[in-house]
Amino acid sequence: MIKITEELTKPLLIDGAMSTALEQLGADTNNPLWTASVLAHQPALVKEVHQAYFKVGARLAITDTYQANVPAFINNGYSERQAHQLIRRAVILAKEARDEYQQATGTYNYVAGALGPYGAYLANGSEYTGDYHLSTAEYQQFHRPRLTDILSVGVDVLAIETQPRLDEVLAELDLVKKLAPGTLCYVSFSLKDHTSLPDGTSLSVAARTVAKYSNVFAIGVNCIPLEEVTAAIETIRTVTDKPVIAYPNSSAIYDPQTKTWRYPRGHRRLTSYLPQWFTAGLTIIGGCCTTTPQDIAEIHEYLKGGDKDA
Known part of the structure; x- marks a missing residue:
């Protein structure tokens, strides 16, 4: 098995949104559990989404655990035992899709265990505002059960993603260091603007700080507008030589009350930004929210040397 870090001498393609793809398949994600609710009622659709992304060229699948955490499941009527089963199911589904793709093609792809922020559990959009604060011990108490479940099934890397607060990221990284010190992680922040996190920390300080962790193999941003990505990449590159990861949304604007997205005028395709x-x-x-397998297919074609003017 090739380690993911050995492949980063050239661009690596990851998947797109789980939510948008599930909705296109008829799943209802408009609830406090968001895509995690599908794990209980229509798990085959989650696997189908992973398969769809692999088929169009994605090399890394992110598990459907972003909003899958024990307190959220319990708050929505599930037992603690069921909550753990559903978290593990999410990882199993991604690994099954990966293994079946490998059997069919001979290509080994990667699975990233997603650790969404505490703000995702609040289900009020605070992963984009950072409008919450816990102690290190409280952050770790929240993240430990899901992390333990993910590690029990096994993943190639951990995705500490859509993170609005540096203090929470450091608590998560310290927890990983304690439970599974050899596990590779990437850290991906949400942003207030291209220079700062929602909690007010500058992106350069945040990137420099997490780069000190030896198991952090990539640092970047996700679920930010397409227009902000270039400046964010440049900022991160000024403070670390570690690979930069970016999976933006499609510049659609999110309404946390209705849990829906709307597109601004003059919306451009993701691939038009790739050269810069x-x-x-x-x-x-x-890609992140509102991106689809079609978007990932277009990026794949670009990386193969296809339509450079997309």
Whole structure:
């Protein structure tokens, strides 16, 4: 098995949104558990989404555990035992899709265990505002059960993603160091603007700080507008030589009350930004909310040397 870090001499393609793809398959994600609810009622659809992304060229699948955490499941009527089973199911589904793809093609792809922030559990959009604060011990108490479940099934890397607060990220990284010190992680922040996190920490300080962890193999941003990605990449590259990861949304604007997205005027395709992103120093690329397998297919074609003017 090739380690993911050995492949980062060239751009690596990750998947796109789980939510948008599930909705296209008819799943209802408009609830406090968001995509995690599908793990209980229509798990085959989650696996189908992973398969769809692999088929169009994605090399890294992110598990459907972003909003899957024990307190959220319990708050929505599940037992603690069921909550753990559903978290583990999410990882199993991604690994099954990966293994079946490998059997069919001979290509080994990667699975990233997603650790969404505490703000995702609050289900009020605070992963984009950072409007909450816990102690280190409280953050770790929240993240430990899900992390333990993910590690029990096994993943290639951990995705500490859509993170609005540096203090929470450091608590998570310290917890990983304690429970599984050899496990590779990437850290991906949400942003207030291209220079700062929602909690007010500058992106350069945040990137420099997490880069000190030896098991952090990539640092970047996700679920930010396409227009902000270039400056974010440039900022990160000024403070670390570690690979930069970016998987933005499609610049649609999120309404946390209705849990829906709307597109601004003049909306451009993700692929139109790729030349400037790679020039700025991007290594790992994919899509977040409102992106689809079609978007990932277009990026794949670009990386193969297809339509450079997309």
